[in-house]
Amino acid sequence: MLKELVLLKEMQALDTRIIRLKTLIDNTPAAMNEYGRSFKDSQDERQKKDTDLDKALRQKREFEQAAADKSEKIKKLRSKSADIKTNKEYQLHLKEVEQLEKEVRLIEDDILIVMEQIEEFEKTSSVANKKFEKEQVKYHEAVSVVKKDQDDAEKELDVLLKQRGELAKTIPKDVYNRYMHILERKNALAVVAAKDELCHGCFLNMPPQLFAEVMKGEKINTCPQCGRMLYFEPETP
Ligand SMILES: [Zn+2]
Structure with a gap:
């Protein structure tokens, strides 16, 4: 998988947890x-x-x-x-x-x-x-x-925000900005799994060509319906 995509996936996991913690604190x-x-x-x-x-x-x-x-x-x-x-x-x-x-x-x-x-x-x-x-x-x-x-x-x-800061430094600026752009507009979910030929952000049945590309993981592909970044996740056996 493209290194940037690996980093974005990590970033998404951090952000999801950060948002959950912030909500808990706010409530x-x-x-x-x-x-x-x-x-x-x-x-x-x-x-x-x-x-x-x-x-x-x-x-x-x-x-x-x-x-x-x-x-x-x-x-x-x-x-x-x-x-x-x-x-x-x-x-x-x-x-x-x-x-x-x-x-x-x-x-x-x-x-x-x-x-x-x-x-x-x-x-x-x-x-x-x-x-x-x-x-x-x-x-x-x-x-x-x-x-x-x-x-x-x-x-x-506190710990996660520090980790996030460090991680953000390792992601190219334009990629990070793209990620943030989607995150802010798509319900705090910018990077999602493509699994069983489905986008796990909007559950669109993906075109086979796109799914094959996501599987290769050579570039950052986005879902044609929800616009989220996709990474390949193998089918559950
Ligand atoms: Zn989608």
């Missing part, structure tokens, strides 16, 4: 966001459930305080009952105590309702907390994998 922030989304969702959900629970607990304390205040009032009223002089006053006194007792019972009903809510919220909050912890571990694991992939890709890219 890293998006990949992190993707993993971060379900973690963030679980965090929001946990916060919401904790807030529900806190609210219900606060509500219970407020009810209990209100009931205690009213009970205290009843106690005070009762302690004063000996001072009552008239029947009218006594009736009023009884009515007041009764009213307060009724209010205390209503508050106690509310407390029972809020206690049921608390029980429910404790369950959902515990579920949300467990989910959050799981997501947190998953997220940190995923991020460290993505970061490591990114680091590895950057290291490899």
Whole structure:
């Protein structure tokens, strides 16, 4: 095979890998966001459930305080009952105590309702907390994998770019320019195999004459359909 074609084939292999690494690096922030989304969702959900629970607990304390205040009032009223002089006053006194007792019972009903809510919220909050912890571990694991992939890709890219620079020096300028011209226009694929009489860039069935020339490998032949440079690759047995 023509020496230049061998070099171009090497260059194409390097460029294909370089492009893959660059894409991986470019996609890293998006990949992190993707993993971060379900973690963030679980965090929001946990916060919401904790807030529900806190609210219900606060509500219970407020009810209990209100009931205690009213009970205290009843106690005070009762302690004063000996001072009552008239029947009218006594009736009023009884009515007041009764009213307060009724209010205390209503508050106690509310407390029972809020206690049921608390029980429910404790369950959902515990579920949300467990989910959050799981997501947190998953997220940190995923991020460290993505970061490591990114680091590895950057290291490899550095090496390959140096190799590419060295390789480029060994290719005649006009050949290199032709290669770059095709690379930029043909989906980053300038040098492809001709195998089984097919161009492996566009899968054109090649004219036999052209295929024979590619097989000889004495010059740089291009595909009549896609314009890519061709090198011969033997059929897979
Ligand atoms: Zn082609």
